[in-house]
Amino acid sequence: MNGVKKDLLNRIKERYNKLSKGQKLIADYIMNNYDKVAFMTASKLGEKVGVSESTVVRFANALDYKGYPNLQKELQELIKTKLTTVQRLELSSEYSEEEFIRKVMQADVDNIMKTIDELDIDSFNCAVDMILKAEKVYILGLRSSIVIVHYLAFYLNIILEHVHVVPWGSNDVFDQLIKINENDVLIGISYPRYSKKTLEAVKFAKEKGASIIGITDSYIAPISDIADMTLTTKSTMTSFVDSLVAPVSLMNALIITLGMKEKDKITKTLKDLENTWEKYDIYLNK
Known part of the structure; x- marks a missing residue:
């Protein structure tokens, strides 16, 4: 689903009168339960509605999708920004405690695997070069993304x-960015539900001439329209909590790659830190 393409719900409304009786049953169910359908298999949806799995597949084709998984993927993208936290919490009520524990952890594993499969190495390396060439590096993110911001900043420092x-x-955030210029890089971290304040600040930095690295969940995410370089990770939510496992994994890859390129420099820094930690008894000694 992109900015100019109409989302699934609008497409259903436009083509509703041309659908078969069974397909209309599916359409009605999706319109009233799109949050639940986003995580249903074709057979499960057919069972809920009272039609065959093949009818569900034909319904997807009638809406110009190559298959049901493509329709489902778009629906999952749709609910990332439209579901409230309360609605997202209700998604978890259909599973037993053991099922949900495994589902959450498996979703995190899947997010990392999909991120690895879809990682654009050229874009990643370009982002590394942008950071190394910058006079100053600014890092920006809001709400749950703040955790990633401080994790990344800790090691980049x-x-x-x-x-x-x-x-x-x-x-005011704009006061903090007033000196940013064309020699600097801003790393903007933005995940659903996308914060308007983050996007406004990134646009401001862009207008000041800074280069923008966007870290987000999709190339069609709002920050991608602003960024000079976009790095994506999967962040499929299972309940009211956003999964930040794949984003943190990407941060690790970014930090380690930068560290290897600056190995001589950080070796001295780390030695100084180790001496300081020992002097002031920072860590527990066995």
Whole structure:
């Protein structure tokens, strides 16, 4: 689903009168339960509606999808931004406790595997070069993304000289970015439900001439329209909590790659840190 293509629900409304009786039953069920259908198999949907699995497949074809999985994928993209946290919580009520524990952890594994399969190595390496060439690196993200921001900043501060986390407090975020310029890079982290404030700040930095690296869940995510380079990870949600496992894994890959390119420099820094930690008894000694 992209910015110009109408989403699934609108497509159903437009073609409803041309659907068969069984297909209309499917359409009605999706319109009223799209949050649940996003995670149903074709056979399960057919069972719920009272039609055959083949009817579900033909329904997808009638809406110009190559198959039911393509329709389902678009529906999952749709609900990322339209479901409230309460609606997302209700998705988990259909599973037993043991099923849900395994489902959540398996979803995290799937997110990492899909991220590996779809990773654009050229874009990744280009982002690394952009960071290394920048005079200053700014990192920005809101809400649950703040966790990723501080994790990334913690390690980049060991590797690079000028790393700035854009804070969200009493001061206006635009004040924090007022000195950003064409020699700098802003890493913007944006996952569903996409924060308007994050996008506004990224646009501001772009207008100031900074290069933008967008880290998000899809090339059709809003930040991708602004970014000079976009890195994507899967972040399929299972309940009200966003899965940040794949994004953090990407951060690890980014940090380690940057560290290897600056190995001589960070070796000295790490030695100094180890001496400091020992001097001030930072870590527990066995």
